[in-house]
Amino acid sequence: xxxxxxxxxxxxxxxxxxxxxxxxxxxxxxxxxxxxxxxxxxxxxxxxxxxxxxxxxxxxxxxxxxxxxxxxxxxxxxxxxxxxxxxxxxxxxxxxxxxxxxxxxxxxxxxxxxxxxxxxxxxxxxxxxxxxxxxxxxxxxxxxxxxxxxxxxxxxxxxxxxxxxxxxxxxxxxxxxxxxxxxxxxxxxxxxxxxxxxxxxxxxxxxxxxxxxxxxxxxxxxxxxxxxxxxxxxxxxxxxxxxxxxxxxxxxxxxxxxxxxxxxxxxxxxxxxxxxxxxxxxxxx
Numbered sequence: 165x166x167x168x169x170x171x172x173x174x175x176x177x178x179x180x181x182x183x184x185x186x187x188x189x190x191x192x193x194x195x196x197x198x199x200x201x202x203x204x205x206x207x208x209x210x211x212x213x214x215x216x217x218x219x220x221x222x223x224x225x226x227x228x229x230x231x232x233x234x235x236x237x238x239x240x241x242x243x244x245x246x247x248x249x250x251x252x253x254x255x256x257x258x259x260x261x262x263x264x265x266x267x268x269x270x271x272x273x274x275x276x277x278x279x280x281x282x283x284x285x286x287x288x289x290x291x292x293x294x295x296x297x298x299x300x301x302x303x304x305x306x307x308x309x310x311x312x313x314x315x316x317x318x319x320x321x322x323x324x325x326x327x328x329x330x331x332x333x334x335x336x337x338x339x340x341x342x343x344x345x346x347x348x349x350x351x352x353x354x355x356x357x358x359x360x361x362x363x364x365x366x367x368x369x370x371x372x373x374x375x376x377x378x379x380x381x382x383x384x385x386x387x388x389x390x391x392x393x394x395x396x397x398x399x400x401x402x403x404x405x406x407x408x409x410x411x412x413x414x415x416x417x418x419x420x421x422x423x424x425x426x427x428x429x430x431x432x433x434x435x436x437x438x439x440x441x442x443x444x445x446x447x448x449x
Contacts, residue, residue, distance in 0.1 A: 168192060176201055222448045223247045224296065226320030227259035228311040231267050237309045237322045238266045239445050241296040242282070249291050251316075258285050262295065272300040299443050307440060308333035312346035320445045321346045329435035338437070341429045344416055349444055354409035357439060362404070374399045409439070 168191045176187040179202060186205065194200035224243035231237070242259040244250045262278050265271070271278065274295045286293045301322050303309045308330070312321045323346045325333075332338050356362045374396055378384050384392065405411040410423040417425065422439075430437040 168196060172196070172198060176205070223250045224293070224447050225250050225256065225259055225317035226313065226445045226447060227263045227317065228313055228320040228322060228445075229260070229263040229267060230309050230311055230322075234309055235303055236267060236270070237301045237303070237311060237324075238263050238271075239297075239299045239301075239320050239322055239443050240266065241298075241320075241445050241447065242293065243296045243447075244293040245291050249289060249293065252289065254285055254289070255293070258282065262298070266298055266300060270300065271298065273298050297445070299445075301441065301443055306330040308339075308342065310339065310342045310346055312343065312350055314350045318447050319350050321349045322443045323349065323439065324441040325437055326440045327430075327435050327437050329433075332433045332435045332437070335433060338429065338433050341425075345422070345426075345439065345442075348412070348415035348422065349409065349442055351415055352409075352412055353444055353446070354412060355407035356409070357442065358408050358410045359404055362408070367400075370403065371396065371400055374403075409442070 168188060172191055173184060173187045176191065176198065177184055187201070190201040190204045191198070194204055222243070223246055224241060227240040227242065229238055240259055240263050242255065242262065244255065249255055258281060262281060265278060265281070269277075274297070278295050278298070282293055282295050299322075301309065301324055303324055304326070306328070307324055307326045310323050310325075312323075313319070314321075323342055325342050325345075327333065333342075378392060378396065378399075384395070387395070410421065410426075412422050414420045414422050414425040420428070426437055426439060
């Protein structure tokens with residue numbers, strides 16, 4: 165039988181995260197061959213992970229990074245079974261590494277390479293985790309990206325704005341305003357940028373819900389059809405104003421809509437400014 169040193173056991177434990185006895189047994193089984201022992205532990209870890217694969221991963225963190233040249237941003241949701249693991253420094257480092265890799269290679273969603281990075285840590289920690297989603301946002305020469313992470317990574321937002329005078333995006337007041345738009349989105353989670361971005365099938369479903377609610381309202385039963393149509397239209401319009409970003413009351417001044425706040429910022433900067441896109445992530449949503 166090969167002589168198993170305490171140093172080898174310690175080194176294998178540091179590399180794999182397995183228990184001391186598991187490391188020693190793996191080294192014994194592999195006759196002291198460190199690489200074989202590491203592979204054996206990984207195989208066991210993967211088997212253990214497979215058993216946990218059905219467990220819910222409702223915890224996790226959102227990671228957001230913008231490329232140094234401002235040409236792209238990435239949002240990543242890395243999920244875990246427990247909040248304890250979501251606070252693990254290795255888990256946090258993994259989320260950052262995935263974001264970096266996605267920006268470097270222009271990945272627009274999860275793939276085998278990124279999922280392999282997740283499996284490597286999941287095997288070591290022995291908790292089910294996954295790359296739940298990833299979004300790459302690209303910006304043109306006349307566009308500007310900003311990001312916001314809320315709290316401990318529960319919510320992440322990227323906002324993209326465009327201008328006919330992109331040099332204004334160097335202005336600190338303009339940058340601060342666009343950052344406030346990210347804060348607004350994090351707080352209110354709009355369904356869409358504007359009415360034109362709403363899926364007609366989804367909107368029809370909401371109209372049907374309102375219509376059913378009206379049919380159950382005794383006060384409306386005697387109303388003529390044209391009056392009911394007007395009430396329905398009013399309800400839908402009010403709802404759209406609440407869920408469309410540009411129509412929402414601006415977080416820093418609810419007397420203004422977001423569209424009006426953007427217009428005021430543009431007027432002050434003496435340039436056109438428009439929100440071209442945004443992405444909102446919330447853990448588990």
